[in-house]
Amino acid sequence: MYIKLLHRIVGAVLVWLGVTLVTFAIIRIIPGDPVRLMLDVNASETQIEQVRAELGLNSPFLEQYLRYLANAVMGDMGISIRSRSPVLNEIVERMPNTLALAGVSLTLAVFIGISAGIYTGVVRHGWFRSFLKLGMVSFHSIPTFVLALFCILLFGVHLGWIPVVGGGGLLFPSLCAAAIPCATIARFTEAKVIEVLEKDYIRTARAKGASELRVILHHALRNALIPILTITGLLASELMTGTAFVEMIFNRPGLGRFAINAVANRDFPQIQGIVLFTATIYFIMNWVVDFIYILLEPRLLHD
Amino acid sequence: MKSFNLAFTFLLAGIFAIGCTGSGGNTIDAPDPLTDDRRGGTIVISMAGEPSNLDASYATSLYDAFILNRTGAWLLQRAPDGSLVPYLAEKWDVSDDGLTYTFKLRDGVIFHNGDPLTAHDYVWTLQRAIEKNASASFALGVVSELEVVGDLSFVIRLREPFAPFLTMLASFGPYLQPLSPRAIEEAGDNYFRRPVGVGPFKFVDWQQGKSIRLARNEDFTWGPPFAHAGPAFIEFLEYWFIPEDSIRLAAVEKGEVHIGYELSPKDITVLERNGQFDFLIVPFTGLDPFVAINLDIPELQDIRVRQALNLGVDRESLVKIVLGGRGEPQFGPISPSVIGYWPGVEEIGYPYDVSQARTLLEEAGYVVNPDGIYEKDGNPLKFTLLTSNIKSYDILAAALADMWSAIGVQIEIELVESGILRQRVRFDGTYELGIGHIGYPDIDMLYIAFSSDGLFSGLSIRDPLLDEILSQTRTTIESAARQEWARKAQQYFINQAYLIPLYHTQIFIPVTPALTGVSVNLHHDIFLFDAHFRFP
Numbered sequence: 001m002y003i004k005l006l007h008r009i010v011g012a013v014l015v016w017l018g019v020t021l022v023t024f025a026i027i028r029i030i031p032g033d034p035v036r037l038m039l040d041v042n043a044s045e046t047q048i049e050q051v052r053a054e055l056g057l058n059s060p061f062l063e064q065y066l067r068y069l070a071n072a073v074m075g076d077m078g079i080s081i082r083s084r085s086p087v088l089n090e091i092v093e094r095m096p097n098t099l100a101l102a103g104v105s106l107t108l109a110v111f112i113g114i115s116a117g118i119y120t121g122v123v124r125h126g127w128f129r130s131f132l133k134l135g136m137v138s139f140h141s142i143p144t145f146v147l148a149l150f151c152i153l154l155f156g157v158h159l160g161w162i163p164v165v166g167g168g169g170l171l172f173p174s175l176c177a178a179a180i181p182c183a184t185i186a187r188f189t190e191a192k193v194i195e196v197l198e199k200d201y202i203r204t205a206r207a208k209g210a211s212e213l214r215v216i217l218h219h220a221l222r223n224a225l226i227p228i229l230t231i232t233g234l235l236a237s238e239l240m241t242g243t244a245f246v247e248m249i250f251n252r253p254g255l256g257r258f259a260i261n262a263v264a265n266r267d268f269p270q271i272q273g274i275v276l277f278t279a280t281i282y283f284i285m286n287w288v289v290d291f292i293y294i295l296l297e298p299r300l301l302h303d
Numbered sequence: 304m305k306s307f308n309l310a311f312t313f314l315l316a317g318i319f320a321i322g323c324t325g326s327g328g329n330t331i332d333a334p335d336p337l338t339d340d341r342r343g344g345t346i347v348i349s350m351a352g353e354p355s356n357l358d359a360s361y362a363t364s365l366y367d368a369f370i371l372n373r374t375g376a377w378l379l380q381r382a383p384d385g386s387l388v389p390y391l392a393e394k395w396d397v398s399d400d401g402l403t404y405t406f407k408l409r410d411g412v413i414f415h416n417g418d419p420l421t422a423h424d425y426v427w428t429l430q431r432a433i434e435k436n437a438s439a440s441f442a443l444g445v446v447s448e449l450e451v452v453g454d455l456s457f458v459i460r461l462r463e464p465f466a467p468f469l470t471m472l473a474s475f476g477p478y479l480q481p482l483s484p485r486a487i488e489e490a491g492d493n494y495f496r497r498p499v500g501v502g503p504f505k506f507v508d509w510q511q512g513k514s515i516r517l518a519r520n521e522d523f524t525w526g527p528p529f530a531h532a533g534p535a536f537i538e539f540l541e542y543w544f545i546p547e548d549s550i551r552l553a554a555v556e557k558g559e560v561h562i563g564y565e566l567s568p569k570d571i572t573v574l575e576r577n578g579q580f581d582f583l584i585v586p587f588t589g590l591d592p593f594v595a596i597n598l599d600i601p602e603l604q605d606i607r608v609r610q611a612l613n614l615g616v617d618r619e620s621l622v623k624i625v626l627g628g629r630g631e632p633q634f635g636p637i638s639p640s641v642i643g644y645w646p647g648v649e650e651i652g653y654p655y656d657v658s659q660a661r662t663l664l665e666e667a668g669y670v671v672n673p674d675g676i677y678e679k680d681g682n683p684l685k686f687t688l689l690t691s692n693i694k695s696y697d698i699l700a701a702a703l704a705d706m707w708s709a710i711g712v713q714i715e716i717e718l719v720e721s722g723i724l725r726q727r728v729r730f731d732g733t734y735e736l737g738i739g740h741i742g743y744p745d746i747d748m749l750y751i752a753f754s755s756d757g758l759f760s761g762l763s764i765r766d767p768l769l770d771e772i773l774s775q776t777r778t779t780i781e782s783a784a785r786q787e788w789a790r791k792a793q794q795y796f797i798n799q800a801y802l803i804p805l806y807h808t809q810i811f812i813p814v815t816p817a818l819t820g821v822s823v824n825l826h827h828d829i830f831l832f833d834a835h836f837r838f839p
Binding site for chain 1: 513550
């Protein structure tokens with residue numbers, strides 16, 4: 001158990017190192033000089049050099065990287081080139097908005113996705129099933145930003161239910177961000193439910209006279225749940241991307257929008273900060289998923 | 304760089320200083336006398352981006368300026384009719400040699416924190432910018448000395464005569480506005496997030512990623528000559544940051560936003576069809592867009608090739624294709640609203656003439672190959688046109704490629720992100736033909752952009768004769784003589800075909816019909832001194 005934990009931690013540190021190194025290298029390779037972009041009041045070469053020196057952008061790559069790592073370990077992600085505020089503060093400031101959006105989206109995606117998946121897995125015909133299938137295929141194939149724009153056009157501009165700017169609360173933005181994960185979960189649940197329902201123990205359960213509802217929820221779903229959980233864990237981390245579009249279009253302040261602006265401005269510390277943050281979210285999600293596995297299937301602990 | 308080291312953000316940020324039409328399109332209704340019960344309300348203004356630094360001396364972006372325009376005031380202002388009028392300066396005096404400027408400040412102006420504005424504060428602010436090398440110092444590169452000569456008077460001395468100095472003080476006003484030393488000391492590192500100025504609106508609060516709120520300054524007892532004296536009629540201003548184009552449009556359409564900055568020509572057409580909006584109309588001031596020609600490319604060193612490229616552009620069609628008719632062809636290096644514009648460019652500029660273009664290429668020794676492309680020594684006449692997808696530059700590039708293929712020049716389009724386009728064209732010089740844009744209120748723009756001592760190494764032409772003409776346009780103080788140099792400069796650009804001007808645009812700013820008393824000047828500065836909602 002402890003060995004496993006140690007493995008995990010060492011693995012995490014290695015990946016963190018990798019992530020920071022790769023980001024560090026990539027953002028320095030892409031064209032566009034952050035100082036020039038910032039000082040578009042057009043400083044002279046000397047002034048540009050001066051700012052660059054102030055920001056430590058003139059030192060050798062390795063030195064910059066090591067300095068960054070040392071600071072990051074102390075919780076200092078650097079100062080944004082553009083806004084001159086500590087990056088950590090900027091991220092923490094925006095985090096609640098994004099977490100709320102991602103949290104509600106994930107809840108919706110899991111709830112709607114699993115329900116729809118069970119229905120289409122169990123009931124194999126009928127118009128409602130076709131309707132659900134069509135809905136899920138549409139959710140899966142419409143890009144988030146198109147869905148968000150459509151949502152605003154329909155509910156904001158035409159029906160006037162929500163304000164065009166901000167989307168008036170979390171419901172509509174979350175629904176848009178939830179669409180793709182929801183469809184993925186539904187499809188996956190359906191496949192698993194169909195698979196599990198053909199297993200011998202289901203036949204046994206039915207033979208014992210268990211109600212159909214009990215068969216589905218207790219015997220089938222429980223066994224289908226582990227793989228569904230895995231995919232949900234992955235989707236949760238991917239929600240970062242989905243929320244970025246939703247934040248842009250619904251005009252909500254948050255980390256996704258922050259990340260897009262950071263790249264546009266070549267704000268190195270901001271980009272690094274947000275990548276590191278996203279990597280951390282991935283880790284945490286993975287751990288949470290592993291933990292739930294063990295709750296669902298204690299045998300895994302001994303494997 | 305010896306003197307004036309800057310070009311201002313407006314232009315460089317991607318939106319530009321703009322000039323007035325004079326047709327009245329820059330003002331919506333004259334103010335009518337208001338009774339107290341008609342005061343109040345909140346105006347919501349949308350913009351695509353968010354300010355980054357509201358310490359005026361350190362501000363760099365257009366969005367910073369939008370806010371600082373309201374919270375601050377400065378020496379001279381550009382009125383909606385284009386004239387320079389007193390703002391904080393009650394009067395000013397320029398010495399005969401053009402080196403000494405004496406300003407007398409208006410009495411009784413106070414900062415939002417209650418401190419009175421003095422000449423000491425003003426000089427302190429400018430000196431702070433210079434000493435700390437803050438972004439505003441770029442506008443003060445030509446200044447040699449600042450001196451307080453009375454509680455309300457101070458002197459600015461220049462290193463050398465600089466003709467557009469007063470224009471620059473007005474254009475760069477938001478960045479050069481006086482700051483309260485006490486407010487800066489008290490706020491410390493956080494000052495840039497809560498500015499204190501002397502303007503008609505006070506800063507209230509900034510929700511990162513969302514909006515900034517300002518409130519009426521009740522102590523604002525004065526006003527520029529083109530507005531009433533006293534506090535604004537409107538109680539609150541909200542600036543909403545809406546990066547997504549279609550949402551900015553929808554927000555204006557639905558009336559959630561009262562004044563919409565930065566809408567595309569396409570969106571303006573939608574609103575026009577809707578028929579319910581008033582528009583502030585301001586022509587673009589500068590050179591946007593143009594095709595920059597890299598003179599390091601051997602083929603482009605031949606003036607006949609450059610002339611042929613100019614002759615091959617059908618500017619009328621470009622205006623239709625790219626702008627939906629909302630603009631005018633441009634023939635010279637600066638648009639008509641730039642100070643120093645010479646109307647003669649329209650006569651001597653390059654018309655659309657395919658056969659003349661082909662003749663020039665043949666004179667230059669090119670022959671048509673079987674693909675219909677001109678070639679010399681087996682090398683086809685082929686250029687890469689660098690562009691980006693902002694402001695329909697991608698459509699523009701495709702249209703140009705098409706037009707140039709008609710004169711036998713092959714074009715390959717390279718599409719890059721706008722920041723990269725700017726970097727490569729302005730600084731790196733890694734392009735053959737590149738779409739560029741520069742906005743500026745004065746002909747000094749040509750010196751800044753194209754002279755050997757200019758700011759943009761990627762655009763620098765390095766022609767000693769041109770350098771001489773351009774430096775005369777900035778150091779000649781007497782206005783008729785200066786205009787003559789300005790004419791020469793424009794003529795020379797056209798004769799040498801150093802760049803390919805295309806068209807100038809008009810910028811439309813929709814205003815909700817409920818709002819009146821709004822006007823705008825050259826610099827996108829929307830004046831809300833007299834603004835108020837029409838009550839039923």
